[in-house]
Amino acid sequence: MSTLLTVKQLVSQRAGRTLFADLSFTLQHGDVLHIEGVNGAGKSTLLRALVGLVQLQGGTVEYHHDDWRTQLVFMGHKAGIKAELTALENVTLQARLDGYADVDPWQLLATVGLLGLEDLPAGQLSAGQQRRIALTRLWYSAAPLWVLDEPFTALDSDGIALLQQRFAEHTAAGGAIIMTSHQSLTWQPDQLQRLRISGDDE
């Protein structure tokens, strides 16, 4: 499998505290990189730096693709959906904004178990149901790299199993995942890397 991403000697300092230093890894197609660490360790900071949303104090992030922004899906720890739009409208809009106007939103809602709730404003759905709306991206995107901040947040055990099943399909097809999660995976990826951020004061 070929290399997607090479990260060398990243350094992050916030308010005089070193979150991480000399942080390096290489990501191949098919890899799952599970980033661990206590609250405030710097996991979200690292993910946001990898996708170009945060500038770090040192190091390099090299994507082995000229048009790398089109090659990834980034999902932050918030669901990021529009509360006033219905579930159906959210899924439709999200797919269009991502450049997948032809996907069937009904099929996506069925996949994530939201049929019957399609006409409710998303703001009236539970946190886990809102998360399921956001996660539909992972069923239509063709991007090989998924960068996911706490993707299991608010999901019940069925939702976690469904998502891990999707992860398995993605990596089996050569996709890669960088994710944070406070919970252990119940699925054992073939190519699992673990990275623990411990900071300078642990």
Ligand SMILES: Nc1ncnc2c1ncn2[C@@H]1O[C@H](COP(=O)(O)OP(=O)(O)OP(=O)(O)O)[C@@H](O)[C@H]1O
């Ligand atoms: N925009 C910012 N400006 C200054 N400090 C920040 C900013 N964002 C985060 N920090 C600080 O950086 C540290 C790391 O935050 P980060 O969100 O990366 O942690 P995390 O490991 O993802 O934590 P959690 O497990 O709670 O989600 C925290 O101490 C936080 O206060």
